Amino acid sequence: MDFVYSLRARDCSLALSFVAMILSHLWRNNKKNKFIYIIFYFKCSVDKIRLLIYNGIMNYIKKKGVFMLKYCSIGSGSSGNCHYVGYKDTNILIDAGLSGKRISKGLEDIDVDISKLRGIFVTHEHSDHIKGLGVISRKYDLPIYLNYKTWLALESKIGKIKESNIMIFDNDKAYDLGDMCIKPFSINHDAADPVGFSLFNERDDKLSIATDTGHISDDIRENILGSKLVVLESNYDKEMLLMGSYTYALKKRVMSNTGHLSNEDAAKICS
Numbered sequence: 001m002d003f004v005y006s007l008r009a010r011d012c013s014l015a016l017s018f019v020a021m022i023l024s025h026l027w028r029n030n031k032k033n034k035f036i037y038i039i040f041y042f043k044c045s046v047d048k049i050r051l052l053i054y055n056g057i058m059n060y061i062k063k064k065g066v067f068m069l070k071y072c073s074i075g076s077g078s079s080g081n082c083h084y085v086g087y088k089d090t091n092i093l094i095d096a097g098l099s100g101k102r103i104s105k106g107l108e109d110i111d112v113d114i115s116k117l118r119g120i121f122v123t124h125e126h127s128d129h130i131k132g133l134g135v136i137s138r139k140y141d142l143p144i145y146l147n148y149k150t151w152l153a154l155e156s157k158i159g160k161i162k163e164s165n166i167m168i169f170d171n172d173k174a175y176d177l178g179d180m181c182i183k184p185f186s187i188n189h190d191a192a193d194p195v196g197f198s199l200f201n202e203r204d205d206k207l208s209i210a211t212d213t214g215h216i217s218d219d220i221r222e223n224i225l226g227s228k229l230v231v232l233e234s235n236y237d238k239e240m241l242l243m244g245s246y247t248y249a250l251k252k253r254v255m256s257n258t259g260h261l262s263n264e265d266a267a268k269i270c271s
Contacts, residue, residue, distance in 0.1 A: 189259070
């Protein structure tokens with residue numbers, strides 16, 4: 001299983017040092033001919049570096065003449081979450097927690113036309129996952145895919161949506177959409193009915209996204225098993241969180257089984 005290594009750093013040079021360290025480790029220990037994906041999120045302005053890595057992977061794929069699932073993070077963190085996944089002529093978003101303008105620009109940077117998306121899949125109703133959802137759906141006439149409880153929880157937050165663009169799915173069932181198959185599965189977060197997603201193509205390549213979960217249950221493990229790429233959350237260091245300025249109630253929420261995944265827990269999944 002290949003993993004996305006997610007790094008957050010305030011200092012660009014420090015972040016790039018982390019990238020170099022991970023690349024060195026993978027080079028020494030990875031003897032098989034497989035892809036390793038490194039997606040990193042900085043608080044400094046280095047989106048071009050992230051795009052450089054993405055474009056490098058895509059150019060390699062084109063040269064090899066191989067079709068495979070494509071992934072790019074448009075944004076991640078408390079300021080907003082949005083993921084792009086594509087295969088052949090099918091392109092989707094998972095969450096739209098950024099402004100419509102920022103999402104459109106992020107897709108433009110990787111040569112994806114936002115008007116040609118097949119839809120937006122929603123993990124849960126928190127604002128950092130749905131900020132641009134209503135705007136994008138209305139402007140580009142895009143369907144929104146989500147479960148019923150999540151729809152009830154966010155309906156009043158995103159403005160009027162065309163009835164034909166409200167697509168309700170059931171958790172743990174697989175759905176065909178264009179060239180991809182998409183399966184939502186339950187995760188552990190303090191939302192109405194939060195989900196992660198596994199995505200497949202006809203070659204049985206598999207990509208899984210399981211962010212915003214307080215712990216990795218056996219069910220989540222089973223759903224991400226066999227993925228060639230997994231996007232996980234690495235949210236906090238326990239000691240730093242406990243010594244930080246957050247209120248006790250917020251610290252308790254973050255560390256709960258329906259909060260967020262700690263750095264240590266995320267590392268255990270990757271080991």
